[in-house]
Structures are given as structure tokens and as C-alpha cells.
Amino acid sequence: MKEIPQPNTEILRELIGYRMPFGKYKNWLIIDLPVSYLEWFEREGLPPGKLGMMLSTMYEIRLNDLMFLIDGLKKIYPK
Structure with missing residues (x-):
């Protein structure tokens, strides 16, 4: 049976x-951020590096x- 991947809580x-x-x-x-903004980045191209990874993660969520x-x-983990 295939294991279900667990989310990386550190990234989250x-x-x-x-x-x-x-x-x-x-x-x-x-x-x-509004979903439409995340969709725009996904369509037009995500910035490189950590910001791009964070935007992509939020888009997938x-x-x-x-x-x-x-x-x-x-x-x-409240602020």
C-alpha cells in the first residue's frame, strides 16, 4: 500500500x-492573498526562490x- 505524504509543517x-x-x-x-492573485502568478510565472515556493504552496492549498x-x-502557533 502506498503511503500518503504528510505536509511539511515547517513550511506551513x-x-x-x-x-x-x-x-x-x-x-x-x-x-x-486573493485567489485571483495566486492564479495570476501561476499563469504568468512564479518568482524564483523562496517567495515562488511560498506562493505555489498557497496556490495548491x-x-x-x-x-x-x-x-x-x-x-x-498564534502570532
């Missing part, structure tokens, strides 16, 4: 406090209706 914990460094939504938390992962971690 970091995602909770990661802010958009530029653009229309500068200083917004990545987890609060929204796309697959996995916000419960973020909501659960926000309760465990």
Missing part, C-alpha cells in the same frame, strides 16, 4: 507569517481546499 508554519514583499498586495500575508491545514496551525 513559515507560510503563516510570510508577507508579500512587493506589488499591489505588498505586506499582505501570503495566506491572505487554495486549489485543493486545504485551508484547514493553515487554520489548524494558526491555532497552534
